[in-house]
Amino acid sequence: MIPAAWICLFAPLxxxxxxxxxxxxxxxxxxxxxxxxxxxVSFVAAVVSFAFLxxxxxxxxxxxxxxxxxxxxxxxxFDLRILVDPLxxxxxxxVAGVGFLIVWYSIGYMDGDDEERRYFxxxxxxxxxxxxxxxxxxxxxxxxxxxxxxxSSYLLIGFWHERPTAIAAAKKAFVMNAIGDATMALxxxxxxxxxxxxxxxxxxxxxxxxxxxxxxxVALGLLGGAVAKSAQxxxxxxxxxxxxxxxxxxxxxxxATMVTAGVYLIVRTNALFEAAPHVQxxxxxxxxxxxxxxxxxxxxxxxxxxxxxxxxMSQIGYMFxxxxxxxYxxxxxxxxxxxxxxxxxxxAAGIVIHALADEQDLxxxxxxxxxxxxxxxxxxxxALALTGIPPFSGFFSKDSxxxxxxxxxxxxxxxxxxxxxxxxxxxxxxxxMLFLAFWGEPSPFVQEHFHALKRDVVGVSLAVPVGVLTxxxxxxxxxxxxxxxxxxxxxxxxxxxxxxxASGLQEAATSVIAVALALTGIGVAWWIYAARRGEAPxxxxxxxxxxxxxxxxxxxxxxxAVFLATGLYxxxxxxxxxxxxxxxxxxxxxLGFETRSIQTxxxxxxxxxxxxxxxxxxxVFVVVR
Amino acid sequence: MNGPDVVWYLAVAAFxxxxxxxxxxxxxxxLIVLLSLEIMLNGANLALIAFARQQGxxxxxxxxxxxxxxxxxxxxxxxxxxxxxARRRLDLDVDKxxxxxx
Numbered sequence: 001m002i003p004a005a006w007i008c009l010f011a012p013l014x015x016x017x018x019x020x021x022x023x024x025x026x027x028x029x030x031x032x033x034x035x036x037x038x039x040x041v042s043f044v045a046a047v048v049s050f051a052f053l054x055x056x057x058x059x060x061x062x063x064x065x066x067x068x069x070x071x072x073x074x075x076x077x078f079d080l081r082i083l084v085d086p087l088x089x090x091x092x093x094x095v096a097g098v099g100f101l102i103v104w105y106s107i108g109y110m111d112g113d114d115e116e117r118r119y120f121x122x123x124x125x126x127x128x129x130x131x132x133x134x135x136x137x138x139x140x141x142x143x144x145x146x147x148x149x150x151x152s153s154y155l156l157i158g159f160w161h162e163r164p165t166a167i168a169a170a171k172k173a174f175v176m177n178a179i180g181d182a183t184m185a186l187x188x189x190x191x192x193x194x195x196x197x198x199x200x201x202x203x204x205x206x207x208x209x210x211x212x213x214x215x216x217x218v219a220l221g222l223l224g225g226a227v228a229k230s231a232q233x234x235x236x237x238x239x240x241x242x243x244x245x246x247x248x249x250x251x252x253x254x255x256a257t258m259v260t261a262g263v264y265l266i267v268r269t270n271a272l273f274e275a276a277p278h279v280q281x282x283x284x285x286x287x288x289x290x291x292x293x294x295x296x297x298x299x300x301x302x303x304x305x306x307x308x309x310x311x312x313m314s315q316i317g318y319m320f321x322x323x324x325x326x327x328y329x330x331x332x333x334x335x336x337x338x339x340x341x342x343x344x345x346x347x348a349a350g351i352v353i354h355a356l357a358d359e360q361d362l363x364x365x366x367x368x369x370x371x372x373x374x375x376x377x378x379x380x381x382x383a384l385a386l387t388g389i390p391p392f393s394g395f396f397s398k399d400s401x402x403x404x405x406x407x408x409x410x411x412x413x414x415x416x417x418x419x420x421x422x423x424x425x426x427x428x429x430x431x432x433m434l435f436l437a438f439w440g441e442p443s444p445f446v447q448e449h450f451h452a453l454k455r456d457v458v459g460v461s462l463a464v465p466v467g468v469l470t471x472x473x474x475x476x477x478x479x480x481x482x483x484x485x486x487x488x489x490x491x492x493x494x495x496x497x498x499x500x501x502a503s504g505l506q507e508a509a510t511s512v513i514a515v516a517l518a519l520t521g522i523g524v525a526w527w528i529y530a531a532r533r534g535e536a537p538x539x540x541x542x543x544x545x546x547x548x549x550x551x552x553x554x555x556x557x558x559x560x561a562v563f564l565a566t567g568l569y570x571x572x573x574x575x576x577x578x579x580x581x582x583x584x585x586x587x588x589x590x591l592g593f594e595t596r597s598i599q600t601x602x603x604x605x606x607x608x609x610x611x612x613x614x615x616x617x618x619x620v621f622v623v624v625r
Numbered sequence: 626m627n628g629p630d631v632v633w634y635l636a637v638a639a640f641x642x643x644x645x646x647x648x649x650x651x652x653x654x655x656l657i658v659l660l661s662l663e664i665m666l667n668g669a670n671l672a673l674i675a676f677a678r679q680q681g682x683x684x685x686x687x688x689x690x691x692x693x694x695x696x697x698x699x700x701x702x703x704x705x706x707x708x709x710x711a712r713r714r715l716d717l718d719v720d721k722x723x724x725x726x727x
Contacts (some may be wrong), residue, residue, distance in 0.1 A: 601726030603658075603719045607649050 001052035002065045005084045008045035008092055009131050011038045016124035019117055028116040032107040035120035039103050039127050043096035050089045058494055061086055064137050064201075071140075076196060081137035083200060087495040090332060090488075091134035091264055098256045098339050099127045101465035105347055106248040108461035109354060119159060119246070126152035130257050134264060139188050139198040142268070146184065146225065149258045150177040156253060157245040169241035176238040180228020187221025190214055204271035212276075219276035222269055223283050230262030230316045232290045237549050239313055243305040247353060250305060251346035255312045256339035263316065263335055266323040270496045274326075281411060284324025288418040291317030293547060295425030299432065300543040303360045304349050307433045311386060312342055314422060318401055321415055326499025327404035329489040333480055334401045336488075337393035341385035341473035347466050348379040352437060354462070357449045362433060367442030371450050374463070376438050378470045383434050385473045387427045387518045393477030395515070398423070400480065403502035403510040412500070416510075423514045427521020435529040634675030641668030653718050655710070659703045666696045 015038030019031045026034070053061050062085045071078040082088075103123050110116050129152050133145025150173075158170030191198060194214060195206050207215065226232075231239035242254050253259070266273055266283060273280040291314040298310035315338050322331035352368060352375060353360055369376045385392035388399065402423075405416040442450075480488045489498075502510070545551065641664055648661025670689040677685025710717060 599726060601723035603722070604650060604653075607646075611646055611650065 001049045001084060002063060004045040004048040004052070005065065005082055005092075005135060006067070008042045008049065008096065009082065009128065009135055011041040011045065012124040012131065013128040014038060016121045016128060019121040019124065023117070026117065029107070031117040031120045032103075032110070035124045036100065036104045036107065038124055039096055039100040042127065042131065043093070043100050046089060046092040046096045049084055050093060053084065053086065053089055058490070061494065062201075064199075066137070076192060078138060078140045078198060081141060081199070082135040083137035084135070085495055086491045087264075087268060087332070088135050090336070090492065092131060094336055094339050095127065095130045095134060095257050098343050098469075099130070099252060101468055102248050102252040102256070102343060102347070103127070104461055105251075105350070105465040106246070108459065109248050109350055110246060115159075119156075122152055122155045122159070123249075123252070126156065126253060126258075130261070133261055138200060139191065139203065139269075142265070143181070143184060143188060146229065146261065147181055149253070149261065150174065150181065150229070153177070153242070153253050153258055156249040157242045159245055159249065163244065165241075166244040169238070169244040173238040173242050176235050177228050179235060180225040183221040183224030183228075185221075187218045187225075190218050190221070200268075204269070207271050207275040210275060215272070215275040216279055219273050219279035222265060222272060223279055223286075226262030226265045226283070226320075227286060228262075229265075230259050230320070231313050232262065232317060232320055233286050233293065234549075236290060236294070236313055237546070237553065240301075240306050240309045240546070243303065243309050247305065247346060247350035250309070251343045251350070254309065255342040255346050259312060259316055260319065260335045260339070263319040263323050263331055266320070267328045267332060267492075267496050270323075270326075270328055273324075274499070280324050280326070282324070284321045284411075284415055287317040287320025287322075287324055288415040288422075289317075290314065291321065291422040292418055292425070295422050295429060297543055297546050298429040299425065300540070302362050304352065304362050304365070304433060304437060305346070305360055307362070307429060308342070308345050308349060311345075311426065311429065312338075314426065315342065315386070318398065318419060318422070321405065321419060322401040325405055325408045325412055325415070327401060327501075328496035328498055329492040330397070330401040330404060330498075332492055333488045334397040337385065337397040337473070337476050340469055340476050341382045341392075341394060344378060344466065344469040344473045345382040345386065347462075347469065348375050348382060351375045351462055351466065352379075355450055356446065357451070359445065359449065362436045364443060364445040365437040366440045367438070367446060369438040370442065371446065372438075375466070378466050379434060379438065381470050381474050383430045385477075386430050387522065388423060388514055389518060389522075390515065391477070392474055393472070395511075396477030396480060399507070399511045399514055400502075402514065403507040404498070404500040406506040406510065407500045407502050420513060420517055424517040424521045427518040428525050431522045431525035432529050435525060439530050631675050631679045634678075635672055638668045638672035638675065641665070641671060644668075653720050655703075655707050655717055655719050658719060659700065659707070662703075663696060663700065666692055 012035075015035050019026060019034060022031075053063075062083070064081055064083055066079045066081040068080050069077055070080045103120070106119070106123060110119050113119065126149060129145050129148030131145075133142055133149055136142040136145055154170050154174040154177075157173055158167050160166045188198060191203055194210055195203055197203065210218065224235075228235040239254060239259065243250055245254075266280075273283070294310045294313035294317060298307050298314065301307045301310060315334070319331045319334050319338070322328075322334065352365070352372065355368075355372060355375075356365070359365070381392065385394040388394040390396075402416055402419045405412040405419065408415075480486050542548070645661045645663070645665030645668060648664065649658050652658055652661065670692055673685040673689045673692070677683060677689075707717070715721075
């Protein structure tokens with residue numbers, strides 16, 4: 001089990017290094033296959049460790065393994081250490097499994113790109129970083145993985161570096177994430193100061209001795225990291241821009257795995273969050289606010305990838321809501337089904353974009369159902385799963401995630417209402433996108449630019465992963481059916497015991513209302529965008545401008561910083577720093593002019609000077625002493 | 626210990642040194658300046674050896690030998706320079722070599 005976990009961690013890193021070092025000696029296709037194989041190896045290793053873990057008794061499924069001492073500083077010691085427990089294997093399976101499908105898909109999607117090798121090296125590096133994040137056996141390893149996924153995300157968003165927008169988006173993502181990394185590092189400093197270690201088992205067992213202030217600060221710091229990585233309010237603005245990256249990158253990093261790391265963090269450090277209940281409630285509130293806001297913005301986006309990006313933000317809001325209220329297993333269950341159906345939606349959208357010569361504007365699409373029937377079915381399954389229509393996976397996960405909110409007092413009920421409104425919005429924006437892209441008459445743009453996929457390597461590597469994910473998105477929800485069959489809760493509860501559980505009545509009411517609202521959303525979308533096609537409704541400028549968050553941050557941080565910098569340059573740097581340097585140089589030059597006459601060039605003068613000074617020194621030594 | 630007192634040696638050394646220094650200061654031919662330098666060095670050597678003899682210690686003698694070696698090398702370089710100057714038909718006058726004037 002332990003060797004399998006290490007193999008799982010290091011296989012993608014090996015591929016990344018190999019592709020980097022091999023350079024031109026490796027063909028582009030071979031680089032893609034190497035990366036895919038390495039992630040497949042990871043997945044197999046994850047399955048092996050999962051199988052071993054399954055054989056252990058349920059209350060003894062926590063195994064640490066230390067490779068070496070990474071850092072030793074005085075009494076503090078941090079090891080390169082992994083943890084194999086139900087939660088980490090759960091994440092390993094998702095990351096490596098979905099990662100394998102998406103890297104495979106990339107072989108077709110990136111075919112013919114100039115720098116495929118670089119792309120696959122980055123992808124493998126990302127999978128390694130993400131596995132490090134979920135397998136890390138202390139908070140420092142987790143933070144290292146946290147930083148590395150941020151780096152690979154930055155590299156992959158800016159992969160098409162000839163586009164200025166891609167570079168700007170990459171920088172934005174990096175800076176936003178750096179804020180979260182910093183607050184997380186501060187939280188870890190407090191923990192080091194209090195506990196002297198960052199090992200999970202010690203830190204989690206000593207939360208009682210932290211004290212209210214420290215516990216709140218630690219939880220806030222961790223929440224800051226989670227919010228930045230998962231694109232929740234108020235650090236959400238980077239995710240839509242991150243769609244500048246290649247579509248498989250959006251599917252893997254900005255839908256299935258990295259952005260859900262915040263949820264994983266809350267579930268993993270649930271002991272720390274439970275020591276600060278108000279911060280945990282804040283997490284739930286932020287999730288609810290984000291899911292509403294993102295759902296509203298998604299209604300007016302015209303870029304197909306951005307609609308899906310906002311829907312990702314909204315779905316992660318649901319997970320935050322559940323994790324913040326203490327329904328950890330439900331949040332992780334939704335994380336899993338979301339990874340399947342959101343990756344599916346992105347990859348189906350990727351096929352559409354591929355077939356339309358890189359066009360992403362929904363307004364130019366239409367009638368694609370006739371051209372891409374299989375993709376249409378895949379997209380439809382993904383959309384139904386996202387909306388939460390039975391029997392697709394989203395139905396099971398989203399309802400079991402919302403129901404516990406009803407059992408959490410008035411605050412939970414408030415969030416439940418927000419979640420329900422979100423369900424309606426989800427139906428509306430998802431099917432708006434579907435109707436706009438696939439229904440109606442083929443638009444002139446589609447008729448002109450469409451080119452079909454061929455049954456070659458490219459076509460196969462695009463089609464097979466999408467097919468597998470379609471099956472998963474359709475049926476994965478059946479793994480857990482409330483109260484009748486709950487393997488995921490049974491599996492994860494020892495790691496993160498739930499704080500709330502819903503009663504049967506609450507569960508049933510939630511399901512019925514959610515499905516009704518989702519169907520209403522679909523119906524409204526059908527009425528506006530399919531039945532009365534062509535009369536696009538007027539949109540609110542508030543939504544068009546994404547609630548003015550970019551403008552707000554621009555006014556709040558960017559402009560004052562620029563103002564301060566130019567002010568300092570004009571009033572401090574130029575007169576004081578440059579001025580003083582100029583004066584200093586002038587003074588030295590003046591001194592040089594004054595003293596140059598001493599240098600006569602006459603050897604005998606020098607000799608006389610030496611002899612005279614020698615004489616003076618001698619006299620001083622002899623007489624004075 | 627036989628022979629004259631160390632003071633006599635030092636007097637001779639000082640005389641040699643001053644003669645040399647005077648030569649360096651007042652003569653203008655580089656050849657003579659070099660020659661005077663050698664005299665100064667030998668005055669210093671004499672003092673070193675006198676003290677070595679007085680103290681009964683060989684460090685001074687070793688040092689004097691080292692000074693001789695340095696003086697020999699210095700003469701080689703100095704004479705080489707003077708020969709080069711003569712070849713270029715420059716004036717053999719240290720007062721005329723003032724290109725380093727500030």
